Amino acid sequence: MKKTITTLFSLVFIFSVKAQVCPVFITHMITGNQVQYNATCPDNPAAWSWFFNGGTPQFASIPNPLITYNTPGNFISACSVSGGPNNCSASLSTAQDSVTILGSGVPEIKKINDVQIFSRGSIPTFEIESTSSQKVSVELFDITGNLIDVVFKGNLNGGTNIFQMRPIDLPIGNYVLNILTESGKITRKFHWNN
Numbered sequence: 001m002k003k004t005i006t007t008l009f010s011l012v013f014i015f016s017v018k019a020q021v022c023p024v025f026i027t028h029m030i031t032g033n034q035v036q037y038n039a040t041c042p043d044n045p046a047a048w049s050w051f052f053n054g055g056t057p058q059f060a061s062i063p064n065p066l067i068t069y070n071t072p073g074n075f076i077s078a079c080s081v082s083g084g085p086n087n088c089s090a091s092l093s094t095a096q097d098s099v100t101i102l103g104s105g106v107p108e109i110k111k112i113n114d115v116q117i118f119s120r121g122s123i124p125t126f127e128i129e130s131t132s133s134q135k136v137s138v139e140l141f142d143i144t145g146n147l148i149d150v151v152f153k154g155n156l157n158g159g160t161n162i163f164q165m166r167p168i169d170l171p172i173g174n175y176v177l178n179i180l181t182e183s184g185k186i187t188r189k190f191h192w193n194n
Contacts, residue, residue, distance in 0.1 A: 019087050019088070019089030019092065020043070020086045020087055020088055020089060020092075020093075021088075021089065021092040021093055022041050022042075022043035022045060022081055022084070022086060022088035022089075022092075022093040023041065023042065023043075023093070023095075024039055024040075024041050024079055024080070024081055024093055024094060024095035025039065025040045025041070025095065026038070026039050026077070026079055026095050026096075026097040028097060028099060028191075029191050030099060030101070030174055030189055030190075030191055031189070032189065033068060033069050033070065033101050034066060034067065034068050034069075035055075035066070035067050035069065035099050035101075036064070036066050037050070037064060037065055037066075037067060037077065037079075037097070038063070038064045039063045039064065039079045039081075039095070040063070041081050041088070041093070043081075043084055043085070043086040043088055043093075044084045044085060044086075045081035045082055045083055045084040045088045045093070046082065046083030046084045046088075047061065047081065047082045047083050047090075048060075048061055048062060048063050048079065048080075048081055049061060049079070049080045049081070049082070049090065050065055050077060050078070050079050051077065051078045052065075052067050052075070052077045053075050053076045053077065054069055054071070054073065054075045055067040055068065055069055055075060055077070056068045056069075056070065069099075069101040071101070072101050072102055073100070073101060074098060074099070074100050075098065075099050075100075075101065076096060076097070076098050077096065077097045077098070077099070078094060078095070078096045078097075079094065079095050079096075079097075080093055080094040080095075081093045081094075100143055100174065102143070102176065102187075102189060122169075122170075123164050123165055124140070124164070124165045124170055124175075124192060125162060125163070125164045125165075126138060126151060126162070126163045126164075126177060127160060127161070127162050127163075128156065128160075128161045128162075128163070128179065129159065129160050129161070130156050130157070130158055130159065130161065131158060132158045133155060133156065133157055133158050134155070134156050134181055134182050134183075135154070135155055135156070135181070135182055136152070136153075136154070136155075136156040136179055136180060136181050136182075137150065137152070137153045137178075137179075137180040138150070138151040138152040138153070138163055138177065138178070138179050138180075139151065139177070139178045139179075139180070140165065140175060140176070140177055140178075141175065141176040141177075141178065142173065142174075142175060142176075143173065143174040143175065143176065145176075148170070148175070149165050151163050151164075151165055151177075156181075170192050171192075172192060172193045173191070173192060174189065174190070174191050174192075175189070175190055175191075175192055176188070176189050177189075177190065
C-alpha cells in the first residue's frame with residue numbers, strides 16, 4: 001500500500017513601500033502686507049499642505065498661495081507634501097519659512113503717481129513719476145530699519161525721474177524704499193534677488 005503525501009505551500013508576498021523624505025523648497029515675494037509663497041518639490045507630490053501663522057487664509061492646499069497679513073510682525077509658515085510617485089511622507093517632508101511684515105498706514109501722497117523698482121545690471125534702479133516738481137529725499141533701508149543709502153536728495157522734476165543707487169553689493173533680501181516729500185512719505189517694500 002502506497003501512501004501519497006501532498007504538501008501544499010502557500011507563499012504570500014507582502015510589498016510595502018516606505019514613505020520617503022521628499023525635499024521641499026520655499027521662496028516668497030512680499031508686496032505690502034501680502035506674501036506670494038512658492039513651494040517646489042522635485043518628487044512631484046500629490047498633496048500640498050500649508051499653515052500660515054497670522055495669515056489669511058490660515059491654511060492652503062496649493063503649491064503657490066497668496067497670503068495676507070493684517071498686522072505687522074514676524075510670521076512663520078510651514079509647508080508639507082505627501083503622496084506622489086515617491087510616496088512622500090507628510091511628517092518627514094516639510095519646510096518652514098518666515099516673513100516680516102512692516103507696519104502699513106503710511107500715507108500715499110497725491111503728487112507721486114508711481115514708483116517702480118527694477119534692476120539695471122546688478123544695481124537697484126528706482127523710477128518715480130511725479131505730477132509736479134517737489135523736494136524729496138529717497139532713502140533705502142534694510143528690513144530692520146538700518147539706513148543703507150540716500151539714493152537722492154533734492155528737487156524731483158515733474159514727470160519720470162530715474163535714480164540708481166551708488167554701486168554697492170546689495171545682498172539678496174527684503175528692503176524698504178522711503179520717499180520723503182513736502183506733503184508726506186511713501187514707502188515701498190521690495191525683495192532684491194539680483
